[in-house]
Amino acid sequence: MLDEPQDTGCSEYRSLARRDFLMRGAGFGIAALVPSWLPNVVLAQSSSTRDIIVSVFLSGGTDGMSLVVPFGDPNYYIGRPTIAVARPDAAGSGPKAVALDNFFGFSPGMAPLLPAYTAGDLLVAHATGSVDTSRSHFDAQRYMEVGKPRDLNLATGWLGRHLATITPMRTNAPLRALGLTNGLPQTLVGGPKTLPIANPANFRIDGSATTANARAQFLATNYASAIDPVSANALDTTNTITLLQTINFNGYTTQNGAVYPNTGFGNALKSSAALIKSDVGVEAVHAFLGGWDTHSLQGPVPGLDGGGMHNRMLELSSTLAAFYADVIQGTTANGVTVVIISEFGRNARENGDKGTDHGRGNVAFAMGKKINGGRVLTNGWPGLARENLESGQDLRVTLDHRDILAEIVQNRLGNTNLATVFPDYTPRVRGVTKV
Amino acid sequence: MTGKNLMASPAKYKRPFDLMVSSLRGMAAEVTNLRAARGRLDSMDMRLYYWEQPDGYPDQINWWSGLTSQRWNWATYISNQNSATSVRVNTTTIFRAPLDTAAGVVNQINVRMFANEMPASLKSSLLAYLQGAAYLEPRVRETIALAASSHQFQWY
Numbered sequence: 001m002l003d004e005p006q007d008t009g010c011s012e013y014r015s016l017a018r019r020d021f022l023m024r025g026a027g028f029g030i031a032a033l034v035p036s037w038l039p040n041v042v043l044a045q046s047s048s049t050r051d052i053i054v055s056v057f058l059s060g061g062t063d064g065m066s067l068v069v070p071f072g073d074p075n076y077y078i079g080r081p082t083i084a085v086a087r088p089d090a091a092g093s094g095p096k097a098v099a100l101d102n103f104f105g106f107s108p109g110m111a112p113l114l115p116a117y118t119a120g121d122l123l124v125a126h127a128t129g130s131v132d133t134s135r136s137h138f139d140a141q142r143y144m145e146v147g148k149p150r151d152l153n154l155a156t157g158w159l160g161r162h163l164a165t166i167t168p169m170r171t172n173a174p175l176r177a178l179g180l181t182n183g184l185p186q187t188l189v190g191g192p193k194t195l196p197i198a199n200p201a202n203f204r205i206d207g208s209a210t211t212a213n214a215r216a217q218f219l220a221t222n223y224a225s226a227i228d229p230v231s232a233n234a235l236d237t238t239n240t241i242t243l244l245q246t247i248n249f250n251g252y253t254t255q256n257g258a259v260y261p262n263t264g265f266g267n268a269l270k271s272s273a274a275l276i277k278s279d280v281g282v283e284a285v286h287a288f289l290g291g292w293d294t295h296s297l298q299g300p301v302p303g304l305d306g307g308g309m310h311n312r313m314l315e316l317s318s319t320l321a322a323f324y325a326d327v328i329q330g331t332t333a334n335g336v337t338v339v340i341i342s343e344f345g346r347n348a349r350e351n352g353d354k355g356t357d358h359g360r361g362n363v364a365f366a367m368g369k370k371i372n373g374g375r376v377l378t379n380g381w382p383g384l385a386r387e388n389l390e391s392g393q394d395l396r397v398t399l400d401h402r403d404i405l406a407e408i409v410q411n412r413l414g415n416t417n418l419a420t421v422f423p424d425y426t427p428r429v430r431g432v433t434k435v
Numbered sequence: 436m437t438g439k440n441l442m443a444s445p446a447k448y449k450r451p452f453d454l455m456v457s458s459l460r461g462m463a464a465e466v467t468n469l470r471a472a473r474g475r476l477d478s479m480d481m482r483l484y485y486w487e488q489p490d491g492y493p494d495q496i497n498w499w500s501g502l503t504s505q506r507w508n509w510a511t512y513i514s515n516q517n518s519a520t521s522v523r524v525n526t527t528t529i530f531r532a533p534l535d536t537a538a539g540v541v542n543q544i545n546v547r548m549f550a551n552e553m554p555a556s557l558k559s560s561l562l563a564y565l566q567g568a569a570y571l572e573p574r575v576r577e578t579i580a581l582a583a584s585s586h587q588f589q590w591y
Binding site for chain 1: 511568580
């Protein structure tokens with residue numbers, strides 16, 4: 001869960017008595033920036049071939065078997081008599097899966113991603129997830145975001161540790177990573193020059209424009225004597241405000257006719273596109289898309305039970321398809337890799353309320369020009385027959401999601417410090433990236 | 436819990452709700468209708484009762500400390516409220532009295548918002564800011580906002 005057994009007064013602050021705190025000042029500052037958790041790693045060197053990463057977390061535990069339908073497994077239809085997505089070759093004119101191969105297919109709501117898939121730039125991984133068996137949203141998401149299961153003491157995120165163990169893409173970049181989120185996502189914790197910025201187009205200091213610079217200067221000076229992370233965040237904020245004012249987010253023109261949905265997620269990725277194309281040194285973006293906790297009336301296809309999940313899939317796929325056309329097929333100084341994961345999948349069988357409950361194995365996606373896509377990657381489809389299900393109810397996890405992330409970190413983000421990014425785990429090469 | 440225990444307890448970084456309450460108290464805001472101010476709390480990313488998980492908003496500094504601009508903008512917003520029907524920060528009676536001078540205002544900020552424990556460095560920099568332009572109401576309110584934005588005000 002997000003609230004670890006530590007409070008706002010972390011160990012650094014516990015050493016400061018309240019009264020002492022107000023009296024201290026200049027002794028704490030930017031020098032305290034080196035994270036104490038960082039082991040003695042050799043910072044991976046920057047390379048012009050490094051990709052920018054866009055990480056998307058589908059919070060709520062998305063039903064991977066509705067996003068990417070295992071229509072070749074007859075037990076899928078036995079377990080889901082009312083909410084299964086029909087085979088591509090099913091009779092009738094109703095909604096059907098769109099075949100990706102002879103076993104898996106996109107739900108109709110995922111069809112906008114077909115061009116990226118057929119171009120070989122979108123990889124689907126199935127029966128993937130965490131080795132941790134928790135069906136708690138909070139625990140499972142936390143472990144996914146920190147990149148190490150069952151470790152409540154690890155506070156930093158896998159992407160934050162990546163950023164902390166590699167030289168910046170651009171020296172002196174004021175902003176290396178951002179969460180398009182309310183608060184800093186766990187995934188990014190530990191990353192230097194990393195901020196939560198829900199709307200980059202609106203990131204500024206309010207009040208009189210006449211005095212804005214003077215007030216910003218006052219605050220920059222004031223926060224220079226704060227302790228970290230408060231001081232570092234403030235410095236990053238003032239620098240980032242200046243940086244983002246140079247980018248025309250509202251007037252951003254997409255490439256290749258890309259049209260982003262006018263939704264929170266659509267606008268978040270559109271802003272990401274503007275930021276990436278402005279080439280200001282941002283090298284990681286993290287976003288969430290929630291609403292996947294479909295316990296009842298799941299509606300994975302249009303017209304079924306309100307089609308709630310179908311609409312959510314459309315938002316996801318239309319946004320990613322726009323980003324694909326605009327950014328991945330567009331012109332950028334660096335390559336861009338997108339990775340999409342969720343905390344867990346859902347039960348193989350539907351429940352009594354036309355929904356699905358918390359499960360295990362799920363799908364994940366990776367997209368980019370250097371992603372070995374156009375296929376559904378599995379480590380052997382575990383099958384949906386009851387005897388093959390985990391605990392008799394869930395698709396087994398046969399592919400650790402860290403294998404996908406680690407290969408991207410090493411081959412696309414140019415960071416060989418995998419032991420720090422994914423502690424106590426030896427990733428296996430799954431051919432996620434192109435050689 | 437003794438006073439000594441309390442004084443020895445670690446400083447905690449105010450979450451947005453804490454910051455909102457302490458700002459309203461420190462500025463002796465007259466609250467008639469808090470709806471608009473609560474809306475600003477939303478923009479500080481702590482919309483009440485909207486944390487989807489059953490365990491409440493994170494109580495970790497890492498989650499909140501990056502929201503610096505939102506906190507600064509909150510301070511600017513609330514210090515500029517002067518409405519009889521929603522929220523009023525009455526600078527005339529609270530900050531510009533008993534002495535309606537730059538030094539008098541900074542002193543009142545110290546008393547009202549910092550329990551008379553404002554560090555000297557902050558006091559002098561606020562005074563310098565206030566004296567950096569004509570002594571007018573907007574400048575006074577900006578100075579109050581800067582005090583509420585200062586890193587020293589972000590802890591309790």
